Amino acid sequence: MTAVTSERPLRMGLIGGGGAGFIGRVHVTAATLDREAELVAGALSSDPLRSRTAATEFRIDPSRAYGSFSELLESESRLPESERIDFVSIATPNHTHAEIACSALDAGFHVVCDKPMTTNERDAQAMVDAVARSGKVFALTHNYSGYPMIRQAREIVASGELGRILGVRVSYVQGWMQGVKRDETPARGAWKSNPELNGRAGSLGDVGTHAFHLLRFVTASQPHALLSRMSSYSPHHELDDYGHAILQLDQAATGLVTWSQVSHGRLNDLTIEVDGTEASLAWRQEDPNQLIVRSLGTPTRVYDRNPGAAYTTATAAAACRLPGGHPEAFFEAFANVYRDAFRAMRQVSGELAVDPSPSLYPTVHDGLEGVRFMQRCLESNDNDSSWCAW
Ligand SMILES: NC(=O)c1ccc[n+]([C@@H]2O[C@H](COP(=O)([O-])OP(=O)(O)OC[C@H]3O[C@@H](n4cnc5c(N)ncnc54)[C@H](O)[C@@H]3O)[C@@H](O)[C@H]2O)c1
Known part of the structure; x- marks a missing residue:
């Protein structure tokens, strides 16, 4: 078993995953498997009402169940640093990734995003630029690499x-x-x-x-x-x-x-x-x-x-x-991408010393x-x- 790498869990905001959404739930399981993170906020659907309703299934406090990703970013940015989310996980349709990711990076949050990163090269380049501009971590969940x-x-x-x-x-x-x-x-x-x-x-x-x-x-x-x-x-x-x-x-x-x-x-x-x-x-x-x-x-x-x-x-x-001999599979591999991204997030914040070895999580360049x-x-x-x- 792995030991936690810091005194506090990173705070996660989930975008997508409400209703019948598949991969959002996987993101939550993977991100929290090692107790390195906790889910505290969400904008789980493109429909504001469904977004707030779905939050109860994820045990998100109603005060942090938002009607849209932009509301989530704005409201979380206003919270004290000791309370606001550290990162967002994007589990929404592909054509929404670029706008959500760039907005989250520009608001000062790390991003874990599902694949494909986006639908066209222009948006992909904008995401590369947003990562460079923000200095934040961007991890893409090509989970099989885990x-x-x-x-x-x-x-x-x-x-x-x-x-x-x-x-x-x-x-x-x-x-x-x-x-x-x-x-x-x-x-x-x-x-x-x-x-x-x-x-x-x-x-x-x-x-x-x-x-x-x-x-x-x-x-x-x-x-x-x-x-x-x-x-x-x-x-x-x-x-x-x-x-x-x-x-x-x-x-x-x-x-x-x-x-x-x-x-x-x-x-x-x-x-x-x-x-x-x-x-x-x-x-x-x-x-x-x-x-x-x-x-x-x-x-x-x-x-x-x-x-x-x-x-x-x-x-x-x-x-x-x-x-x-004890089978491990999809969740654990997915969690490995998260674990590598968390290490990088803690290095950016100064909680962990910078590790010179190459990172294994898929980046914005991948x-x-x-x-x-x-x-x-x-x-x-x-x-x-x-x-x-x-
Ligand atoms: N890594 C993997 O193995 C894996 C597996 C499946 C899907 N995916 C990827 O995950 C993403 C989601 O796929 P899915 O199969 O879960 O799709 P889905 O259609 O099942 O779920 C999408 C979810 O996003 C929500 N949503 C849509 N627009 C939104 C918005 N603007 N704000 C907030 N929520 C919004 C929907 O309400 C729904 O809950 C896609 O990019 C897909 O390629 C990755």
């Missing part, structure tokens, strides 16, 4: 054990859209199929950006060009729900990113495989506590998530909360890269899948 075995995979690649990287395959495959009937509005997230709200990236933004971030996180590779082919098969969906991108990466390596939300029977099948000149590795989100490394002529190695084992790197061990990935895929697909420079 898995201990993914952090171990990143270190294995960085150590050179795989040799030169030849290729990377990452796919994020779901199938829930096959269950949505024509003329039926999904119970939640109808905005995801609406180009006027969500921009032109559908499943590409929803799950493709997670896959792309995992590729960059594990291999530290930078794309130089890509080509993409995208399709829309679901009858109720105007935007892409199936696609592939081929990427030219550093050192002539090739990346393949696949995303789908129309693959029958698939749930949250996020997989990464890395092929090097000396060895390969493979990891699957639906079996997240194992990492497989193979090398021709030697037995296959299966790394179990086990903080007590000599083969577990310090970084991977630090991402574990339970001894090996978010910009994710938005670029979406834009380049769309450009390539529009141009008959021709190569597009990064």
